Amino acid sequence: MIEKVTMQRTLRMTHQREVVLHELRRCQMHPTADELYDLIKKKLPRISLATVYRNLEILSEAGHIGKLEVSGRQKRFDWDPTDHSHVFCVRCHRVDNLDFPGLPCPRVEPGQNQGYEISGCRIEFFGLCPACREPTTQQASQGKPAMESAPSTPESTEDQQRQVLEALANSAAPSGSKELAAATGLESKQVSNQLTALKKKGFIASPVRCKYEITDQGISLLGG
Amino acid sequence: MIEKVTMQRTLRMTHQREVVLHELRRCQMHPTADELYDLIKKKLPRISLATVYRNLEILSEAGHIGKLEVSGRQKRFDWDPTDHSHVFCVRCHRVDNLDFPGLPCPRVEPGQNQGYEISGCRIEFFGLCPACREPTTQQASQGKPAMESAPSTPESTEDQQRQVLEALANSAAPSGSKELAAATGLESKQVSNQLTALKKKGFIASPVRCKYEITDQGISLLGG
DNA sequence: CTTGACATGCGAATGATTATCAATTAACTT
DNA sequence: AAGTTAATTGATAATCATTCGCATGTCAAG
Numbered sequence: 058m059i060e061k062v063t064m065q066r067t068l069r070m071t072h073q074r075e076v077v078l079h080e081l082r083r084c085q086m087h088p089t090a091d092e093l094y095d096l097i098k099k100k101l102p103r104i105s106l107a108t109v110y111r112n113l114e115i116l117s118e119a120g121h122i123g124k125l126e127v128s129g130r131q132k133r134f135d136w137d138p139t140d141h142s143h144v145f146c147v148r149c150h151r152v153d154n155l156d157f158p159g160l161p162c163p164r165v166e167p168g169q170n171q172g173y174e175i176s177g178c179r180i181e182f183f184g185l186c187p188a189c190r191e192p193t194t195q196q197a198s199q200g201k202p203a204m205e206s207a208p209s210t211p212e213s214t215e216d217q218q219r220q221v222l223e224a225l226a227n228s229a230a231p232s233g234s235k236e237l238a239a240a241t242g243l244e245s246k247q248v249s250n251q252l253t254a255l256k257k258k259g260f261i262a263s264p265v266r267c268k269y270e271i272t273d274q275g276i277s278l279l280g281g
Numbered sequence: 282m283i284e285k286v287t288m289q290r291t292l293r294m295t296h297q298r299e300v301v302l303h304e305l306r307r308c309q310m311h312p313t314a315d316e317l318y319d320l321i322k323k324k325l326p327r328i329s330l331a332t333v334y335r336n337l338e339i340l341s342e343a344g345h346i347g348k349l350e351v352s353g354r355q356k357r358f359d360w361d362p363t364d365h366s367h368v369f370c371v372r373c374h375r376v377d378n379l380d381f382p383g384l385p386c387p388r389v390e391p392g393q394n395q396g397y398e399i400s401g402c403r404i405e406f407f408g409l410c411p412a413c414r415e416p417t418t419q420q421a422s423q424g425k426p427a428m429e430s431a432p433s434t435p436e437s438t439e440d441q442q443r444q445v446l447e448a449l450a451n452s453a454a455p456s457g458s459k460e461l462a463a464a465t466g467l468e469s470k471q472v473s474n475q476l477t478a479l480k481k482k483g484f485i486a487s488p489v490r491c492k493y494e495i496t497d498q499g500i501s502l503l504g505g
Numbered sequence: 506c507t508t509g510a511c512a513t514g515c516g517a518a519t520g521a522t523t524a525t526c527a528a529t530t531a532a533c534t535t
Numbered sequence: 536a537a538g539t540t541a542a543t544t545g546a547t548a549a550t551c552a553t554t555c556g557c558a559t560g561t562c563a564a565g
Contacts, residue, residue, distance in 0.1 A: 069511060069562075090553080105514040110553065112512095126352045128403070131552065144397045153395050171377050172411035173368045179352070179405045187396035293531050293542055314522080329545045334522065336543095355521065 068119055073097075073104050077112040081122060082136040087143070087152040089131045127152060127181060146186035155182055225271040292343055297328050301336040305346060306360040311367070311376040313355045351376060351405060370410035379406055449485060449495040461493075 080096050081088070088096070094109045113134050117124040123135030127145050133152050145152045304320050305312070312320070318333045337358050341348040347359030351369050357376050369376045448461050485493045 071512060071561080073513075103514080107515080107554075108513055114554095128350045144395065144399060146397070147400070153397065155394055155397075170379055170406075171368065172414075173370070173377065173379075173406075173408045174414050175368060175406050175408035176371070177407060179407070180402055181405070182394075182397075182399050182402040184397045184399035184401070190396075190398050291532075291542075295531070295543060297544075327545075329547095331523075331546080332544060338523095 068115070073101060073108050074112045074116070076100050076104070077109055078116060078121065081113075081134055085136065087125060087133040087135050089133050091131075093134065125152060128183070142180050142182065144182040144184060144186075146189055147183050148185060148189040151186050151188075153186070222271060226276060292339070297325060297332050298336045298340070300324050300328070301333055302340060302345065305337075305358055309360065311349060311357040311359050313357050315355075317358065349376060352407070366404050366406065368406040368408060368410075370413055371407050372409060372413040375410050375412075377410070446485070446495060446499055449493060450500060 076097055077093070080100065081093060084093075084096060090110050090113055091106065093113070094104075094106050097104055097109060113122070113124070116122045117134065117138070120138055123138045125133040125135055125143060127133060127143070127150075130150060137154075142155045143152050144155045300321055301317070304324065305317060308317075308320060314334050314337055315330065317337070318328075318330050321328055321333060337346070337348070340346045341358065341362070344362055347362045349357040349359055349367060351357060351367070351374075354374060361378075366379045367376050368379045445461055485495050485499050
């Protein structure tokens with residue numbers, strides 16, 4: 058009698074599910090759920106982020122799309138569910154396909170390794186994407202260009218601090234680390250580190266929690 | 282003059298950092314931060330979880346330990362920072378080393394693939410660990426056995442619902458999905474699904490948000 | 506046209522991790 | 536040995552990505 062209690066039988070193709078699938082296929086990239094959400098909102102302004110997540114999960118479960126779990130960061134989704142490897146950029150975190158000719162997965166010894174019954178493996182390449190390889194044409198990275206984060210060069214502590222300080226000098230109101238990260242193109246963790254250092258030295262101050270503004274001392278530092 | 286403003290020079294060997302490193306080396310496994318935290322608390326009851334996280338980060342940054350980012354789940358840490366591959370169990374999420382004799386990383390074509398400058402790759406094997414391969418001696422999995430989660434077999438919807446229902450029958454007070462997940466050894470998502478299904482059928486009821494109790498109808502179902 | 510299984514939108518919850526901040530402390534520098 | 540200073544700590548709040556609960560909506564089948 059418990060058999061009567063079942064669920065999740067059919068896959069209904071609702072409008073939003075259709076749009077999720079269509080937009081993913083259309084963009085031909087490997088967007089995160091929220092990137093796709095932003096895209097989809099243009100077509101379906103009332104859709105919920107949860108619906109996007111739900112449908113991506115269901116569609117990947119059903120094998121219609123692929124789900125990428127790259128190195129501990131945000132999941133990305135792939136319109137192409139067939140087996141293939143990916144590269145991701147260590148700087149801007151963009152993901153691209155990588156189809157190599159040879160065998161993708163190294164021979165899995167059928168015998169048990171460590172007692173494990175190995176059923177497969179995932180290979181994940183990393184490196185620098187074309188955009189991030191460039192020798193930095195300019196460092197001012199405005200906004201976020203749709204799907205790809207702002208490439209930034211690995212800079213010295215001093216450079217980073219100068220950037221943060223300049224960004225603060227150009228800002229009217231006290232800024233948080235996220236705004237500063239956006240303004241400088243640095244990672245917010247880096248920005249945060251530099252804020253701490255700058256504050257200790259008295260070049261910036263924090264009028265309210267998490268917000269910073271440049272001090273006279275900081276201004277004179279930039280000026281000198 | 283900005284050069285004066287620097288930071289992060291030395292690695293101070295504090296007591297807690299020493300213990301973090303020591304405990305990680307001692308356990309010879311691949312614990313998550315909070316598993317290690319539980320271990321460390323026995324030695325240093327006043328240590329903060331944040332300190333454990335911080336030190337694991339710093340130590341791995343400095344190359345003293347390894348950081349494992351397995352398929353979108355909790356990070357794990359490795360006392361051995363040298364290059365080697367890992368297998369993880371798709372059921373209990375345990376991670377083990379895997380040293381194969383041959384070349385671990387497939388030849389990275391030095392030419393640019395997709396314009397990427399590939400600097401390396403990560404191979405991640407998955408399968409079933411020895412414990413999870415067993416044909417299920419019994420399904421009652423009490424508590425969590427220190428470092429390894431409770432292995433559970435992929436069961437049918439009906440089995441899962443029966444388990445959940447039984448757990449509820451044995452519980453005095455209304456239970457949440459987490460407790461039930463612990464009691465049944467199922468994943469909390471699964472439990473949640475089954476709770477929804479059971480509730481719809483009237484076999485359980487929810488006296489308060491997120492808590493469930495078995496109904497007379499549910500009891501009679503078990504009895505019959 | 507009712508039913509019931511699926512779906513949706515909303516908001517709140519969760520889990521893992523990180524940031525903030527005042528107070529300590531380890532490793533220099535006298 | 537005492538003073539200086541930046542790294543570190545504990546406690547806690549915040550953050551981010553993701554999921555859940557629930558009331559409501561939709562649709563295909565009886």
